[in-house]
Amino acid sequence: MIEIRNLQKQFGAVAALRDVSFLAPDGAITGLLGANGAGKSTTLRIACGVLKPGGGEVLVDGISPGADPLALQRRVGGLLDHAGLYARLTPRETFAFSGRLHGIPPLRLRERVEETIAFLGIEAVADRRTGGFSLGERMKTALGRALIHSPRNLLLDEPTSGLDVPSVRALRHLLQRTRDAGACIVFSSHVLEEVRALCDQVVILAQGRVVAEGTPGELCRQAGATTLEDAFVAFTGAAEVPEC
Amino acid sequence: MLNQILTVAEKELNDGWRDRRAMVSSALYCLMGPGVVSMVSLAVHDSQPVLIAMMSVFTLVSVFVGGMNVAMDSIAGERERRSLIPLLMHPISRLDLLLGKWLAVSAFSAAGLALNLAGYAPLLHRAPPLALALCLVPLSLLAAALELWISVLCRGVKEAHTYLSMLVFVPMGLGMFMVFSPVAGHGWWKFVPVAGQQLQLEAGMRGAQLDPLAILFLSFGTAVLAGMALVAAADRLEQDDVVYGG
DSSP: OEEEEEEEEEETTEEEEEEEEEEEOTTEEEEEEEOTTSSHHHHHHHHTTSSOOSEEEEEETTBOOTTOTTHHHHHEEEEOSSOOOOTTSOHHHHHHHHHHHTTOOHHHHHHHHHHHHHHHTOGGGTTSOGGGOOHHHHHHHHHHHHHTTOOSEEEEESTTTTOOHHHHHHHHHHHHHHHHTTOEEEEEESOHHHHHHHOSEEEEEETTEEEEEEOHHHHHHHHTOSSHHHHHHHHHTOOOOOOO | OHHHHHHHHHHHHHHHHHOHHHHHHHHHHHHHHHHHHHHHHHHSTTOHHHHHHHHHHHHHHHHHHHTHHHHHHHTHHHHHTTOHHHHHTSSOOHHHHHHHHHHHHHHHHHHHHHHHHHHHHHHHSOOOOGGGHHHHHHHHHHHHHHHHHHHHHOSSHHHHHHHHHHHHHHHHHHHHHHHHOTTTTSGGGGGSTTHHHHHHHHHHHHTOOOOHHHHHHHHHHHHHHHHHHHHHHHHHHTSHHHHHTO
């Protein structure tokens, strides 16, 4: 469970987050929606401990990082900023490296690496260097790296960006299986249809603030809209595209 | 904590070693000195003092060149290929992360030094006294720390390459100054990191008496400077714009 309380973040003169609060429960996929620059990526980077908040706090499983700045990293797995793999390492080596940094004992790590490879269905490429991978294979490997320490909380920043349809479907099934296993998943995307299909609840950000939250159906009702896209436009005040 | 540092070091060694093209280019760079000195040996009669002076400069350059590619790839490269954020998502402090990378870059730097000295062995028919390792190994640690610091400051590989190439001119320029300056070898120069190592290396290769006090001071002083560069790099790595690519 991830609870974000009054999160603020300033980069120089730019207020990336003004006041972001929401609760992402276990066993659910929470979608973060927002236009470019709304604060989605900044929220996720703070939630996974990569950036420090300017104000407010992040509670993961009810625990605040407090004096232990690495508390978030221990409890959260993430796929942020594209796959970011090491081209000269294989998925098996990538998972082992990540698992060792998470402090998984060697014998358990060996089992865990095999479990992750089987879960992702990447047995055929597990011992190939990732340098020549397709985008789908790269995203699966990055997801495996995020899952290697069996985190209860998973943060994903536009994970389907650039993927083809079969890869999107495969990733969606993986996320649903992870959610069904009880994980808390926070997922940011620009693709409204994907959010509607995948997310149990949605948080809409605009200019560093939460402007609406609820299930896709609730958001449509609140906005008096028939589609999630119309609801999104109503809440964010995004300009209508003029007709040609 | 130590386990995490060693895990990062092992990964960097493995990853760096697999980059064969970078390894070959670093090795060739480290052997440039012996190549140039062997050409000069053909041109200059009774050339041993000149060759040793040149050798001492090129050897210090090899210390900085040996780990340059790995240092460039390990932070600036991570930012460029977007693997830095996934790395920072692991429960490891940024100082420990840098310590692991530093160990690996230092190892490549020391390997460059060893390769360079091996290249001179058939040419000069002698090797430096083993005691010099006391001040040359810390120089590898310093070179690696400075290179990582520069790598943290840069946004990408191209920028890092430019500044790391400039860093190589420090031992080269200082070395040339020490070879040609009348003040070289006098007073406090022998205690200055890089310059001091060069003076001791030259003395050792000539068969002259080494200065134990200077060697000890250089070992300690060079290691302290390396530590300072590492702390500065770790501090820089804590800044938001490193994560955000600003």
